[in-house]
Amino acid sequence: MSTWILRLGVLLLFGLPILLLNVTVLSRADKFTRAINGENTEESSNALMGLGRKIDSAWGNHKKNKRADAIFSAEKFTALRQVTYTQTFTVDALLADGEEAPAPEFHELWVQARAPKYMMQGCDLPLATFAQSCAFSSIDVDEKKDGFFKVTAELAYLPAYPLGDIEGKDGFSLETKHVNLPIDRSATRDIPISAADEVELDLHHAILEECTALREEKGTCAISNFQVSRKDNGNLTTIAASGTLKWLNDPAAEVTLTDRTNYQETEDSSRFAKFAALKEAAKKMMGGDDEEKPEAGGGIKILNGGGAFKSAGDGSAKFMKPESK
Amino acid sequence: MQPSQVILTLAGVIGAFVLITTWESDQKEETSADGGVSAPSVRKPSLFGGGVTSLTSVSGKKDPSKLGSANLRGYTEKTPLMIAADLKSYSILDAVEGYPSLKSNNVAHPAAVTKVAPITDCQFRKPAEGEAIANVFIGTGSGVETGLHVVTDSGIAKSTISWFAEQHRKRTAATTWGKHIAEGALRKVDVVVTDTSAPVYLILQSVSSRILWNILPAEGVEIAHIAAVSYAPTAVNPPTPETPVEISNAFLDDCAMGPARKPADHWGFIKNMRKSGTDQNEVLANIPAWQSISSYYDEGHYREGREEEVILRGHAVHERYSNWFEERFGFPAAQDAVGIASVAHVLVGPMPAADAPKVPYRSISGSTVKISDFEHIYFGPAAERVASIAEIQNTLARQALGEDLTLVIPAIVERTE
Numbered sequence: 001m002s003t004w005i006l007r008l009g010v011l012l013l014f015g016l017p018i019l020l021l022n023v024t025v026l027s028r029a030d031k032f033t034r035a036i037n038g039e040n041t042e043e044s045s046n047a048l049m050g051l052g053r054k055i056d057s058a059w060g061n062h063k064k065n066k067r068a069d070a071i072f073s074a075e076k077f078t079a080l081r082q083v084t085y086t087q088t089f090t091v092d093a094l095l096a097d098g099e100e101a102p103a104p105e106f107h108e109l110w111v112q113a114r115a116p117k118y119m120m121q122g123c124d125l126p127l128a129t130f131a132q133s134c135a136f137s138s139i140d141v142d143e144k145k146d147g148f149f150k151v152t153a154e155l156a157y158l159p160a161y162p163l164g165d166i167e168g169k170d171g172f173s174l175e176t177k178h179v180n181l182p183i184d185r186s187a188t189r190d191i192p193i194s195a196a197d198e199v200e201l202d203l204h205h206a207i208l209e210e211c212t213a214l215r216e217e218k219g220t221c222a223i224s225n226f227q228v229s230r231k232d233n234g235n236l237t238t239i240a241a242s243g244t245l246k247w248l249n250d251p252a253a254e255v256t257l258t259d260r261t262n263y264q265e266t267e268d269s270s271r272f273a274k275f276a277a278l279k280e281a282a283k284k285m286m287g288g289d290d291e292e293k294p295e296a297g298g299g300i301k302i303l304n305g306g307g308a309f310k311s312a313g314d315g316s317a318k319f320m321k322p323e324s325k
Numbered sequence: 326m327q328p329s330q331v332i333l334t335l336a337g338v339i340g341a342f343v344l345i346t347t348w349e350s351d352q353k354e355e356t357s358a359d360g361g362v363s364a365p366s367v368r369k370p371s372l373f374g375g376g377v378t379s380l381t382s383v384s385g386k387k388d389p390s391k392l393g394s395a396n397l398r399g400y401t402e403k404t405p406l407m408i409a410a411d412l413k414s415y416s417i418l419d420a421v422e423g424y425p426s427l428k429s430n431n432v433a434h435p436a437a438v439t440k441v442a443p444i445t446d447c448q449f450r451k452p453a454e455g456e457a458i459a460n461v462f463i464g465t466g467s468g469v470e471t472g473l474h475v476v477t478d479s480g481i482a483k484s485t486i487s488w489f490a491e492q493h494r495k496r497t498a499a500t501t502w503g504k505h506i507a508e509g510a511l512r513k514v515d516v517v518v519t520d521t522s523a524p525v526y527l528i529l530q531s532v533s534s535r536i537l538w539n540i541l542p543a544e545g546v547e548i549a550h551i552a553a554v555s556y557a558p559t560a561v562n563p564p565t566p567e568t569p570v571e572i573s574n575a576f577l578d579d580c581a582m583g584p585a586r587k588p589a590d591h592w593g594f595i596k597n598m599r600k601s602g603t604d605q606n607e608v609l610a611n612i613p614a615w616q617s618i619s620s621y622y623d624e625g626h627y628r629e630g631r632e633e634e635v636i637l638r639g640h641a642v643h644e645r646y647s648n649w650f651e652e653r654f655g656f657p658a659a660q661d662a663v664g665i666a667s668v669a670h671v672l673v674g675p676m677p678a679a680d681a682p683k684v685p686y687r688s689i690s691g692s693t694v695k696i697s698d699f700e701h702i703y704f705g706p707a708a709e710r711v712a713s714i715a716e717i718q719n720t721l722a723r724q725a726l727g728e729d730l731t732l733v734i735p736a737i738v739e740r741t742e
Binding site: 096099102103105106108109110112113114116117120123127128131132133134135136138139160 | 478479482486489490493494721722724727732733734735738739
């Protein structure tokens with residue numbers, strides 16, 4: 001008797017989940033079949049498939065709600081709301097004054113051990129702009145040539161800005177908007193290195209402004225991820241940033257491409273226009289001149305970097321070969 | 326609902342039911358009559374949820390005289406199979422007297438080690454006139470783990486790095502090392518030598534594993550010299566303390582002294598190439614000039630989907646190694662070699678007749694083994710070895726953190742306005 005009770009118990013423990021899983025999978029197949037046959041996919045073929053749909057939907061909503069709760073909880077750190085900070089350095093950057101470097105076979109270990117603390121400097125600008133607290137989340141150490149290590153740190157933060165009201169938005173969908181900053185990338189291209197800190201600070205302000213604008217429009221916004229990249233070239237540097245904003249959307253409302261990206265040509269040059277004079281001064285100091293001069297003949301303009309050619313004519317063709325001289 | 330859907334759904338329930346009802350009888354371990362080797366315990370064919378499986382029932386002991394299917398780099402066999410010349414195989418239990426139980430979990434460790442300066446000039450002693458050369462060439466050793474542990478600085482660094490990485494993931498600062506203790510236990514490979522025709526010059530080539538070669542000479546066998554060539558930490562339990570032993574354990578680019586096995590037709594890699602119709606000559610023509618194995622691997626050439634190139638590269642690497650080998654020992658590295666990709670026991674010479682005395686077993690326990698010098702060598706019970714390595718890693722971790730253990734997970738930083 002006890003053996004049969006045990007078998008029944010195990011059957012319920014294993015058999016029932018398998019049964020529910022099969023029903024869920026079959027309900028997806030049913031939805032697909034209805035779709036290719038041009039039938040209404042909102043309806044199910046029978047009650048069992050309807051049950052499968054409900055299980056599928058409940059599980060999906062549960063996962064989405066958990067993500068949304070984490071992102072819009074201002075009191076808890078989460079890997080879903082963090083900044084990414086990347087630096088490339090040798091082990092020497094991590095040594096105390098007068099401290100000897102370890103043997104080469106231990107360099108990576110030293111970096112792995114000390115980089116978390118070192119990379120916390122990536123919290124400085126978020127804390128000066130949109131973060132209230134900043135915590136180490138993870139690092140990735142990638143050994144490069146000549147003793148250099150590229151270290152990428154994920155730093156979670158608690159927001160210093162309002163996330164919006166999520167009360168009563170349980171069934172809302174979690175939407176994503178990708179933002180590249182500045183929108184006019186040339187504004188922060190080849191600027192003097194001396195202005196880099198100010199540009200990076202402005203980029204942090206800019207992502208916060210993007211998020212504030214989104215919250216005012218949609219009701220909620222969290223900076224889910226933000227990272228600044230920088231490429232030095234002599235005394236000049238090129239800085240750019242990218243961010244991911246999350247917001248909650250009423251399932252009944254339509255989400256457009258503009259809602260998801262910043263493809264629109266919004267003018268943001270005012271914040272970065274102040275670097276134009278610095279750029280010019282730096283270029284002249286370096287002996288360069290980035291003004292694009294029209295070529296003799298005027299038909300074709302070769303863009304900086306070479307290799308790409310753009311028609312300066314009637315614009316009927318996007319790309320064309322240069323005329324032979 | 327379609328009939329097929331009903332069947333699929335019910336299959337899950339039935340599958341679970343059958344699994345439950347057959348569970349009890351599957352758990353009985355099979356035991357062998359001789360008390361030695363036990364056959365693998367294999368679950369009866371069963372139905373699983375959502376479909377039908379085709380598990381094959383296996384019973385009885387594996388016949389040691391037959392090799393299994395070749396893997397990508399050749400045959401990989403475990404105890405008690407002993408490989409001999411021409412890919413013949415036997416059970417070690419039929420050749421050796423007093424072989425310890427294969428079911429024993431006791432880890433044998435030597436009583437002492439004698440350090441041997443590794444060969445760093447490519448100059449192994451050449452075979453002398455009148456010596457019989459016994460050539461063993463395996464990929465890795467699949468024998469039991471011994472209580473001889475060799476750890477390099479880079480191995481310790483790697484394990485300590487993985488510990489840090491886990492603390493970062495878990496956001497903890499554990500005080501134990503768990504699985505992050507640097508590995509390095511050598512595996513025993515028995516070499517049964519039965520050739521009494523002349524003093525034996527024993528050449529032991531292995532590619533990549535940590536091996537403790539346990540030499541088991543039959544009565545009347547004279548081992549004149551042992552040359553162990555490998556990339557990895559290698560030790561030898563010689564028949565007598567006076568037996569000369571030379572060991573190399575690092576790739577030497579100057580002479581290409583780093584064993585590389587010659588790809589053979591039965592290797593899975595080669596078969597796959599032929600099945601896919603790959604033109605070996607075409608691939609070979611596109612391979613850049615030979616480079617050292619170490620730089621070849623460092624530059625990340627080995628990756629999924631590049632098996633053909635790896636194999637053909639293997640040919641080239643083997644050729645270069647073999648050229649050095651021939652210059653040193655007088656014949657190509659793979660000539661008359663006894664060995665497969667992975668094995669626990671090797672027979673050099675004829676298999677003892679059924680009515681002849683077996684070769685006496687020599688245990689690692691209490692022996693004095695010869696080993697090339699390394700940064701850290703430990704032997705003894707597992708707990709003692711692990712404690713010693715943990716102490717080194719503790720010291721290293723503290724130094725890496727600048728003696729501030731709180732830095733494993735840095736403190737949260739707050740806005741200061």
